[in-house]
Amino acid sequence: MVLIKKRQSRINRRGPLIAYSYPESIISEQYRMIQANIKFSVDDNKKQTYLITSPNKGEGKSTTAANLAVSMAQQKTKVLLIDANLRNPSLHIIFNLPNSIGLTDVLTGRSSLSNAVHHTDVGRLDVITSGLIPINPVELLSSMMMNELLVSSLKSYDVVLIDSHSVLELTDTKLLANQCDGVVLVIQSGKTLSDEALQAKKVLEFAKANLIGVIIQE
Numbered sequence: 255m256v257l258i259k260k261r262q263s264r265i266n267r268r269g270p271l272i273a274y275s276y277p278e279s280i281i282s283e284q285y286r287m288i289q290a291n292i293k294f295s296v297d298d299n300k301k302q303t304y305l306i307t308s309p310n311k312g313e314g315k316s317t318t319a320a321n322l323a324v325s326m327a328q329q330k331t332k333v334l335l336i337d338a339n340l341r342n343p344s345l346h347i348i349f350n351l352p353n354s355i356g357l358t359d360v361l362t363g364r365s366s367l368s369n370a371v372h373h374t375d376v377g378r379l380d381v382i383t384s385g386l387i388p389i390n391p392v393e394l395l396s397s398m399m400m401n402e403l404l405v406s407s408l409k410s411y412d413v414v415l416i417d418s419h420s421v422l423e424l425t426d427t428k429l430l431a432n433q434c435d436g437v438v439l440v441i442q443s444g445k446t447l448s449d450e451a452l453q454a455k456k457v458l459e460f461a462k463a464n465l466i467g468v469i470i471q472e
């Protein structure tokens with residue numbers, strides 16, 4: 255029997271995880287407020303899957319997803335954070351984790367779900383990194399395996415948070431959005447055009463996603 259001892263994430267305190275490094279800061283308080291609002295927007299007692307996306311690249315999806323996940327885990331919620339941005343993944347960098355096994359390995363049957371999970375030093379937060387960048391992200395994200403992964407994750411976690419690719423350029427996120435209970439759109443003040451924000455909203459609605467809120471990054 256081969257026992258793989260996974261490295262536990264040792265988070266860099268100078269990195270973008272403000273909710274971890276500075277829990278008393280105003281920014282961390284805002285993440286706690288967002289987290290509470292997300293909870294209020296859906297059935298409080300039900301276990302939920304949430305997708306974090308944005309209209310374009312580089313608007314703060316991964317930073318938001320990671321900090322929200324930390325914030326939720328600090329409030330005793332059992333959280334699984336998944337990197338489903340299979341073209342430009344970054345959660346392994348934010349959490350300082352290896353990325354040799356991840357979501358793509360689970361979706362292609364090369365790894366079990368439990369083998370792909372990394373525990374972190376933030377309370378009850380686990381992370382699944384992307385795994386190696388695949389040639390067929392659209393097929394993988396829309397596969398039955400993805401759906402089964404979400405269903406089985408909710409047996410062990412209270413909340414599953416998914417970081418994703420931006421929604422306007424590619425099909426990846428639309429296919430994932432309607433498999434989740436709620437979608438949160440991140441837009442950046444001064445960067446995201448209002449037309450693009452509206453277009454992203456329309457695209458998500460057309461994909462039958464449940465858009466529960468918008469986070470505006472200053």
Ligand SMILES: Nc1ncnc2c1ncn2[C@@H]1O[C@H](COP(=O)(O)OP(=O)(O)OP(=O)(O)O)[C@@H](O)[C@H]1O
Pocket residue numbers: 270308310311312313314315316317318339342344418419420471472
């Ligand atoms: N609120 C913020 N204030 C200042 N900088 C931020 C903020 N949010 C994110 N950033 C910075 O902006 C850059 C892009 O952020 P991030 O990686 O979270 O975006 P993304 O939407 O996930 O990008 P991608 O589309 O490439 O996945 C990073 O360098 C990050 O540190």
Ligand SMILES: [Mg+2]
Pocket residue numbers: 315316317339342343344417418
């Ligand atoms: Mg990202």
